Amino acid sequence: MRLAVASGKGGTGKTTVAVNLALALRQKNLTLLDCDVEEPNAHLFLKPVFYFTKEVGIPVPRIDFARCTFCGRCSEVCAFNALAVLKDQVLVFEELCHGCGSCAYFCPERAISEHERPIGILERGNAGNIKFGHGRLNPGEAMSPPLINEVKKMCRPGLITIIDAPPGTSCPVVSAVSDCDYCILVTEPTSFGLHDLDLVSRMVKKMGVQAGVVINRSDLGDDRVEDYCRDKGLPVLQKIPFDRELAEYQARGEPIVKHRPSWHDYFEKMFYRIAEKCEGVSR
Amino acid sequence: MKIAICAQGEGLNAKTDRRFGRSPYFVLVDPDHETVLESIRNENADAPGGAGPQSAQLLSEHDVGAVITGNVGPKAKQALQAAGIVIYTGVQDTVGDTIKEFMKGVLKPLSGATVPGHSGIQKGQWR
Structure with a gap:
């Protein structure tokens, strides 16, 4: 089963959801892939030990x-x-x-041969039981989808893969979310959160990927995000209230499940709800 | 020599365009006789990327010897120079005015790019 975590707006909590979900499941053979290759950050929380590094490039023409x-x-x-x-x-x-x-x-x-132009680095590692992979795009580079696709080669049929997607709705996000069974859309109850949730939910709909919403900082802002979800038939999977302590754990690079055992249950329940929806389409 | 002038429309009376790669038209003129040879629509004006070099290729295919524009970006400049097309900046209000100015000999050929890449992209173009 492939599960993407995306958001239209940046900074809503994609990585928080992806990392804590991965840890909460406590499963063997779970893979977490950080596909936000322009600014990978899941490794800051999971602290994986890397065992494999490879330069990734794209073939560009050379004229004879x-x-x-x-x-x-x-x-x-x-x-x-x-x-x-x-x-x-x-x-x-x-x-x-x-x-x-x-x-x-x-x-x-x-008269045309091809040679590789490097665009970034792929790294694979282990964080406890979790298999981890991410990409680091070279600074100034715009061509991220080939690197994202290379990172996604760690997906294995029959096993759970959680994909932390980049923000937005452009090509890199489409690359990260494509071929996923489900997409968690993380948002916040603000005007920007709502605006970008609308964009990204239309994107996943067009791609034929099922989706549900996690509302972060759910007690701030207004009700328009929830109204939107109700209108569009998008299930609200989780509401995470604003909590200064959570921000402090994050700032120290510590996963929240470490400090809040209740989060294990929240995320496990969310996962089984998603798994039920994916039944029959799971790869 | 055939000269291309970046323009918003066809013919001598057309308003000029200060952009090169995303200029909607190129009016090809014979400056010695102040006559229009041809007005070509620039299919590259709305390209997602690489409009400059493709426009240079278009002018090269039409055997243009020089271009008069307002600005030119780094990739366009590289391609125009590779094609041996001399770049002049300083388009006037209309194509006709620009030819007159050119014939006075006051326009100077360019050495460097005048604007950074992507400067011809209008705000909201791909909304």
Whole structure:
């Protein structure tokens, strides 16, 4: 079973939910993948011991000018404008390239080979019983989906994988949430929380992924998030009231379940509720 | 020499556009005779990325020798220079005014990019 934790708005508590859920389940062979590769932070709470590190790159074109006839086919098939063919020159803008390989495939002269452009680092480790993986995107890099997909290769059929997604609704989030059985949407009862919950809930609906909502700092703000969930038929899975002590644990990098045994039950119950909804579609 | 002028529409009376890669039209003129050779629609104006280099390729395909724009970004500049297209900044209000200014010889060819990348993207363009 693959379970994503996402949010439209940043800073609502995705990592808090993902980490504490993973710890609360106390299961063997559970995997937690931090797919927020631009700013991974789950490791700060789980403190895994890493045993594997790999550089991840994407294939970008290299032109063999002895063969190139400047026909312009590569530029024509590139969906991302990464190639410009100018009379007797071909310019490759590597930072625009998504690594799809179309240019090399369609080149009639076989004048294009591919080489790897590094985009980040993949790390795998163990945190007690929990198998852990995350990616670290290189600073300034915009192309995160290939790294996210590489991190997700740790998903194993039949076992529980919790995926901590990046915030927002753009390509990296779609990469993190795709192929998941369920998506927990973490939000807060504010105007921004509601606005971005609407965006992300429409995103998961379009992707055909079931979703439920966790409302963090639930006693602040107003009722519009709950009204929204009722209107849209989104189950509210959990409400976490604002509590200064919780913020203090977080600031020290300590998971909340360590200090609040009741959280084990809250999260376990939430998990079984989700598992019931996923029955029959579980991989 | 064929010169391209960044414009919002077709012909001599068209308003100019200060952007290069996202300029909606390029009006190709023969400056010596102050005549319009062709107005080409720039299909790259709404590209998600790489509008500059693709527009340079478009001008290269039309055998343009120089371009007059308001600004040019780093990737566009690299591509225009690779294509041997001379870059002038200082478009005037209309295409016609710009040709007159060019013929006075007061426009200077450019050495560096005038704006950072993505400057031609209008606010809210992809809403």
